[in-house]
Amino acid sequence: MIKWLAVVLSVVLSTQIFANETINARQLLKDMSSAVQERNFDASFVVVKGKGMEPYRWLHGQVEQTDLEILTLLNGAGLEVVRVDDVVTYFEPQTEPYSLSTDVIAGPIPEVLLRDISTLDSSYEFVLGGKERIAGRPAQLVRLVAKDESKFNYWLWVDLQSALLLKAAYVNQDSEVLEQLQLTHISVTERPASQLLELKEKTLPTPIAALSDDGPVKQQNNWQIGWLPNGFKLLKADRHKLDLNNELADYFLYSDGLVEVSVFVQRPLTGQRASGALTSGATTVYVHNAGAFDVSVVGKIPVETAKNIAESVKRSL
Amino acid sequence: MTQSKFDVNNEQMTSEILDAERELKMGNQAQLDADKFARYALIGDVMRQKEQSTPCIDITASVAAAIADEPVYNMTEEEAAQELQSKNSNVVQMSFWRRPLSQVAIAASVALCTVIGVNNFTPQNNIDAQAPMLQSMPLTGTVAPVSLSSEPAMQSAERGVRELQKQRIGALVLEHQRQSRMAHALSKNTKQTEKDKQEEN
Numbered sequence: 239m240i241k242w243l244a245v246v247l248s249v250v251l252s253t254q255i256f257a258n259e260t261i262n263a264r265q266l267l268k269d270m271s272s273a274v275q276e277r278n279f280d281a282s283f284v285v286v287k288g289k290g291m292e293p294y295r296w297l298h299g300q301v302e303q304t305d306l307e308i309l310t311l312l313n314g315a316g317l318e319v320v321r322v323d324d325v326v327t328y329f330e331p332q333t334e335p336y337s338l339s340t341d342v343i344a345g346p347i348p349e350v351l352l353r354d355i356s357t358l359d360s361s362y363e364f365v366l367g368g369k370e371r372i373a374g375r376p377a378q379l380v381r382l383v384a385k386d387e388s389k390f391n392y393w394l395w396v397d398l399q400s401a402l403l404l405k406a407a408y409v410n411q412d413s414e415v416l417e418q419l420q421l422t423h424i425s426v427t428e429r430p431a432s433q434l435l436e437l438k439e440k441t442l443p444t445p446i447a448a449l450s451d452d453g454p455v456k457q458q459n460n461w462q463i464g465w466l467p468n469g470f471k472l473l474k475a476d477r478h479k480l481d482l483n484n485e486l487a488d489y490f491l492y493s494d495g496l497v498e499v500s501v502f503v504q505r506p507l508t509g510q511r512a513s514g515a516l517t518s519g520a521t522t523v524y525v526h527n528a529g530a531f532d533v534s535v536v537g538k539i540p541v542e543t544a545k546n547i548a549e550s551v552k553r554s555l
Numbered sequence: 556m557t558q559s560k561f562d563v564n565n566e567q568m569t570s571e572i573l574d575a576e577r578e579l580k581m582g583n584q585a586q587l588d589a590d591k592f593a594r595y596a597l598i599g600d601v602m603r604q605k606e607q608s609t610p611c612i613d614i615t616a617s618v619a620a621a622i623a624d625e626p627v628y629n630m631t632e633e634e635a636a637q638e639l640q641s642k643n644s645n646v647v648q649m650s651f652w653r654r655p656l657s658q659v660a661i662a663a664s665v666a667l668c669t670v671i672g673v674n675n676f677t678p679q680n681n682i683d684a685q686a687p688m689l690q691s692m693p694l695t696g697t698v699a700p701v702s703l704s705s706e707p708a709m710q711s712a713e714r715g716v717r718e719l720q721k722q723r724i725g726a727l728v729l730e731h732q733r734q735s736r737m738a739h740a741l742s743k744n745t746k747q748t749e750k751d752k753q754e755e756n
Contacts, residue, residue: 482726
């Protein structure tokens with residue numbers, strides 16, 4: 239009798255602990271996204287992709303109820319992104335600066351983690367990991383484990399005191415780190431940084447006309463994309479010319495909430511070419527030569543997944 | 556006099572550390588001349604004809620600084636006025652606190668893919684479960700069958716295709732990056748319309 243009671247008790251307790259854990263992992267991420275949205279901070283981080291490294295500076299603050307954010311890529315020709323409330327402006331070399339009406343900067347940190355994480359529920363599990371020391375501070379590991387094995391997992395290390403992000407990594411199914419982001423410095427201040435005050439006074443380009451609002455995106459009729467990993471939804475489908483080489487492409491944008499995947503269908507290049515992949519960090523570019531047309535898939539997904547997507551594209555009848 | 560003696564000492568110390576005749580310790584670290592050490596190491600590499608020993612003297616930083624400080628000659632008054640105007644203008648420039656370095660203006664994302672050479676090498680009848688990878692370093696000689704590579708015209712055509720493919724991949728990566736910027740807003744939109752529809756029903 240006592241034995242039974244002990245078993246029942248232990249089962250109840252362990253489920254209790256398990257429930258607590260999921261709540262905690264989720265709560266920690268929620269705390270992180272609100273910390274990122276509420277605090278005034280000046281942070282530096284690096285993104286390491288294979289042999290490459292990109293250093294960034296990231297400023298955020300609130301000035302008289304206006305939410306301001308600056309993200310700068312410090313190496314090479316650079317990239318500078320600023321956000322004033324719901325307008326995000328991208329400054330890039332060789333391109334006129336332009337604005338988009340969105341409330342989050344698309345940078346090296348997946349946007350969803352800086353906002354509402356509930357959209358990830360359908361595609362990822364939240365698992366609490368161990369505690370570690372990152373950037374000189376005690377941190378808690380939270381793992382986003384993909385429910386579909388054809389995707390990467392995402393690991394985050396969150397500061398136990400401030401709930402700010404200290405480290406993050408794309409990890410494959412064999413637990414190998416493919417691309418990581420590491421904070422090197424952060425200062426949380428009472429007052430926002432002076433650059434943010436300066437930004438508030440500037441005039442930014444007006445946002446590009448809002449997206450077509452004829453409801454959910456209609457699947458383009460020319461092509462059928464036969465297979466996608468679970469959880470990916472179509473966000474956009476159109477035909478447009480690519481900026482750099484002026485080539486025409488039928489374009490599809492998909493997202494599972496965490497990562498985006500682009501599918502391009504183009505006129506084939508001449509000559510005999512085998513299909514193949516190219517990777518940089520977690521990003522895969524897969525070019526599939528389907529004979530009468532070329533399918534290219536770009537996104538932070540495994541090579542095998544990109545290959546399967548590309549090969550599933552058929553001309554619709 | 557004592558100064559030069561000290562220098563000679565340092566030189567000797569640096570050289571001894573390089574030759575592993577002396578251990579690098581906290582005590583003698585101050586006496587190690589880092590610049591000299593790097594030069595000695597480079598000289599050693601060149602003399603031993605080590606591979607990849609191309610002398611790489613990094614002067615980019617000093618050149619960039621010099622360019623930035625260089626006064627602009629031949630500037631007409633109009634241009635000067637324009638520059639002044641753009642300085643006063645309230646529209647944000649590429650960077651608030653630095654001058655844009657137009658000389659090195661290559662979109663970072665494009666650099667990502669052009670640095671890695673694209674090369675087709677896996678024959679298609681390869682029944683490997685693994686997807687063929689476009690080689691990140693050009694494999695010389697093994698790329699094309701001998702009969703093809705002996706014809707220069709074919710070779711150059713092939714190179715042209717490779718160049719086109721490289722360009723295309725650069726364009727695709729950049730386009731993916733640009734389109735992804737709208738993803739968050741788009742997904743919020745789709746969700747909203749889905750919700751509205753549900754409420755309507």
